[in-house]
Amino acid sequence: MPTTTKKRQRSCIGCGASQEKGTLWRVVRSKEDGVQFDPSGRVAGRGAYVCSTACFAQARKTRKLERALRCPVTEDDYERVAREIALAEAPGKIEE
Numbered sequence: 687m688p689t690t691t692k693k694r695q696r697s698c699i700g701c702g703a704s705q706e707k708g709t710l711w712r713v714v715r716s717k718e719d720g721v722q723f724d725p726s727g728r729v730a731g732r733g734a735y736v737c738s739t740a741c742f743a744q745a746r747k748t749r750k751l752e753r754a755l756r757c758p759v760t761e762d763d764y765e766r767v768a769r770e771i772a773l774a775e776a777p778g779k780i781e782e
């Protein structure tokens with residue numbers, strides 16, 4: 687018997703492109719830790735997806751992250767998450 691094989695599509699909050707979950711970076715609003723980058727995609731909480739740091743920057747500009755997560759996102763949150771996504775995209779490229 688065929689089961690439902692359609693994969694869940696998620697859309698990037700920056701550019702709106704729809705992709706399979708797993709090819710997008712997830713940002714989650716976790717109950718304990720607030721707004722976090724979630725490389726595993728497994729953190730419980732409301733999530734938002736972006737395909738790149740550029741799209742995250744776009745979502746920051748347009749305040750789409752707040753809307754997607756339904757909570758205020760501070761400048762610190764943006765800085766931290768942007769940095770973590772950048773590191774995940776290009777490990778070792780960012781040095782302090």
Ligand SMILES: [Zn+2]
Nearest residue numbers: 698701737741
């Ligand atoms: Zn995007």
